[in-house]
Amino acid sequence: MKRLADVKISMLDLVPVREDKGPAVSLHNSLDLAQHAEKWGYNRFWVAEHHNMDGIASSATSVLLAYLAGGTSTLRVGSCGVMLPNHAPLMVAEQFGTLASLYPGRIDLGLGRAPGSDQMTARALRRERSGSADDFPDDVAELMSYLGPRQAHQRVIAVPGSNTNVPIWLLGSSLFSAQLAGQRGLPYAFASHFAPRYMHEAIRVYRNHFQPSEVLDEPYVMLGVPLAAADTDEQADYLVTSVYQRILNLMRGQSLMQKPPVETMNGLWLPHEREAVMDFLGLAMVGGPEKIRAKLDVLIEQTDADELIFTCDMYEHADRLRSYEILAQAARG
Numbered sequence: 054m055k056r057l058a059d060v061k062i063s064m065l066d067l068v069p070v071r072e073d074k075g076p077a078v079s080l081h082n083s084l085d086l087a088q089h090a091e092k093w094g095y096n097r098f099w100v101a102e103h104h105n106m107d108g109i110a111s112s113a114t115s116v117l118l119a120y121l122a123g124g125t126s127t128l129r130v131g132s133c134g135v136m137l138p139n140h141a142p143l144m145v146a147e148q149f150g151t152l153a154s155l156y157p158g159r160i161d162l163g164l165g166r167a168p169g170s171d172q173m174t175a176r177a178l179r180r181e182r183s184g185s186a187d188d189f190p191d192d193v194a195e196l197m198s199y200l201g202p203r204q205a206h207q208r209v210i211a212v213p214g215s216n217t218n219v220p221i222w223l224l225g226s227s228l229f230s231a232q233l234a235g236q237r238g239l240p241y242a243f244a245s246h247f248a249p250r251y252m253h254e255a256i257r258v259y260r261n262h263f264q265p266s267e268v269l270d271e272p273y274v275m276l277g278v279p280l281a282a283a284d285t286d287e288q289a290d291y292l293v294t295s296v297y298q299r300i301l302n303l304m305r306g307q308s309l310m311q312k313p314p315v316e317t318m319n320g321l322w323l324p325h326e327r328e329a330v331m332d333f334l335g336l337a338m339v340g341g342p343e344k345i346r347a348k349l350d351v352l353i354e355q356t357d358a359d360e361l362i363f364t365c366d367m368y369e370h371a372d373r374l375r376s377y378e379i380l381a382q383a384a385r386g
Contacts, residue, residue: 055357057349061096062384063362064377065133065246065277068100068110068117069299071368072310076110080117082370083110084124089374091128093381097161098125099133099362105174108299108309115148122156131161133242133277133362134224137192138168139178143211146199150214162200163222163242164193166230190233197221220268222275227251231259238266246277246364249335256356275360278352279337281367282379286340292376293339294318295368300330313368338363338380346383 066086070079087098098121100111111117114132121130135145145162153160166189168175198204199211200219223234223241226248234241241259245252256274263272281293294314301322302309315321322330338348352358363380367373 055353055359057346057353057384058386060353060358060384061360062380063097063099063275063360064090064095065099065101065362065364066111067103067364067366069311069366070108070110070309072308079110080120083117084121085370086373086377087121087125087128087130089377091125093378094385095128095377095381096360097129097131097362099131099161099163101133102136102139102165104139104178105171106309108311115152118152118160119155122152122159127159129159129161130156131220131222132163134163134165134222136165136168137189137196138166139175142192142196143199143209146196146211146214149219150200150211150217153217153219154213160219161222162219163224164196165224167226189230193221193223193233193237225255228255228258231255232262235259235262235272236264238264238269240269240273240275242275242277242362244277245336246279246362247333250332252276252336253356256358273359274356275362276336276352276356276358278361278363279334280345280363280365280376280380281337281339282342282345282365282376282383283372284341284375284379286344289340289344291316292367292372293337296334296337296366297322297330299366300333301326304329304333311366311368342379342383345380346386349383 066083068079068083070076090098100114100117102114103109104112118130149162199214200217203210203215221239223230223239225231226244243252243255260272281289283289283292292314295312297318298312299309338345365373365376
């Protein structure tokens with residue numbers, strides 16, 4: 054069984070947008086957060102592909118990664134993830150091959166099989182392409198072929214991309230990607246930051262199906278965790294209300310622009326909505342330093358995870374920085 058000191062910690066930045074600030078500020082904040090992540094000893098810094106969402110500014114994922122990698126020096130940066138149904142594998146290979154050529158040894162490519170958007174947005178992204186989530190296993194294999202050594206019979210190549218061997222992760226919130234990641238011998242990241250219900254089953258499926266590969270000898274599990282740490286439990290309970298409002302609006306199909314924290318959520322949600330938000334955030338770590346440390350110990354004991362990746366959507370950038378600083382201190386003991 055692992056100890057907390059053996060587990061790597063990383064950041065997932067959803068690049069949240071405030072109505073009074075706009076996306077440009079969010080993008081600059083993302084780099085500032087990445088630079089702090091590097092200073093505090095975080096292992097990697099990932100951003101996610103989301104489209105047609107007014108409160109998330111990371112839609113052009115590979116472009117943003119170039120900005121983040123260029124503003125840091127040692128931190129691994131990557132996607133959590135690129136939604137492969139939205140893209141031709143060749144173009145993804147070229148984009149991430151370019152990143153890996155510019156920033157060798159620092160780029161990760163996390164892949165998801167969901168479009169990450171509604172049907173109308175998916176059509177706007179793909180135009181006449183006819184790919185779907187059902188193509189995901191074949192698309193992953195095609196993408197890996199572009200990033201690996203060029204084969205004698207290979208007529209289509211990615212330049213840059215060929216022989217860069219960019220590390221590929223499979224991401225998922227269900228059991229499909231867990232099984233596929235195990236069968237392909239790839240590292241697996243489970244989206245427990247928004248779908249914790251299947252976490253233990255997904256870990257079990259992945260480890261049971263794992264086949265050693267050129268990439269991994271043993272399974273490697275990373276778990277997504279929502280974070281709202283502050284100097285006191287009371288302050289954390291107050292600041293996390295911004296996250297509650299954001300998830301509530303997501304469920305209602307309303308704007309995802311960040312809202313300031315409130316003293317109480319009473320009157321803002323109905324009982325069934327409160328239950329749904331709490332289920333969504335079932336793995337959330339909310340509290341002061343001692344509470345965060347205790348929750349970390351329990352999670353590692355229950356899952357034996359190799360790495361944890363945390364997302365923090367507090368309203369004020371300074372509060373997000375403090376939250377991640379507290380986490381880094383708690384993880385180091």
